[in-house]
Amino acid sequence: MGKGNQTRALIIERSAPLFNKQGYAGTALSDLMKATGLEKGGIYRHFASKEELAAEAFDFAWAAAVRVRARGVEDEENAVDRLKLMVANFVELRAGLVPGGCPLLNTAIEADDGNAVLRERARRALHDWQSLLTRIARQGLKSGEIRKDVKPEELAGLIIAQLEGALMISRLNQSHLPLEWAKNHLTDYLETRVRAS
């Protein structure tokens, strides 16, 4: 990586927690300057706009989230166990994440009526996550590990909704309990209603 690219990567890495915690509108240029130690010109030499930087910061934060949530999943052989591990990872693993909660949730809420570029990034992220879960469920259907009446896309949507909603409550109340409830509920659901007997 050349020096220019190194600086660019550093700006993204240092601004990602700001955007994830404070939001796009809530992150001022002065915050970005403070976090990066650069002047305005030093930042905008690498990015056409705050929007472009925020989009790159989102991708950076999301990539970290996906890495953490998918940890060890490939090692599980059974489709239901894979889904259970993804649920557990979401609830239990924090190391390696960009601080501020789920980038998808944060950006979706801010951009659903707002910034089109960020909304598109959030949509793509949701689509990728949903596709991953759906794919696992389809494989499980095909292999007979998952009950025939399970609808893969719907199951993926339920898992994501339960986890993201629980994360909102947990963060607002500064309590891990709602996330634990979500994990127990989904685990029970996967065992009793999804796993083929």
Add this chain to the structure above:
Amino acid sequence: MGKGNQTRALIIERSAPLFNKQGYAGTALSDLMKATGLEKGGIYRHFASKEELAAEAFDFAWAAAVRVRARGVEDEENAVDRLKLMVANFVELRAGLVPGGCPLLNTAIEADDGNAVLRERARRALHDWQSLLTRIARQGLKSGEIRKDVKPEELAGLIIAQLEGALMISRLNQSHLPLEWAKNHLTDYLETRVRAS
């Protein structure tokens, strides 16, 4: 209501959709002036700060949400039917709501790492909603309508998390399906795992 109070109420009513759609940081004074037809001085005669106006606008939007979600619930006699109706109301009723999605979800996400006054309002709103659902579940336990192994607070948390997460997905993807999935999932759960047989 005196003229001053009327103007105050009008400012709250007209600014509530802005804050709910654009967020606190994303709503500029110029937006508020345009929506209310007032000058800066005309707005700040009634509110000490943008923060105070945003807090009042949140309460206004949240009161509307609670009214809609609780519609007809008192008429249901069975605790499980009450919970089912609250789920259905959340998913199906839009009329009477402040546009922009759930004020609790929007404010929780923006304020969880940010504005302390708004975070406190969101916390109180979540607490009230959770208490309402918990109370219904407790009554159902007492009357024998709900299974003895159900934990009221946990059930309330699961319902709220599922609905709020599904709303995030539905709004981001501009599809009603994830909300329908959540409704069907929760209805099935309430019938098969919560209702006493």
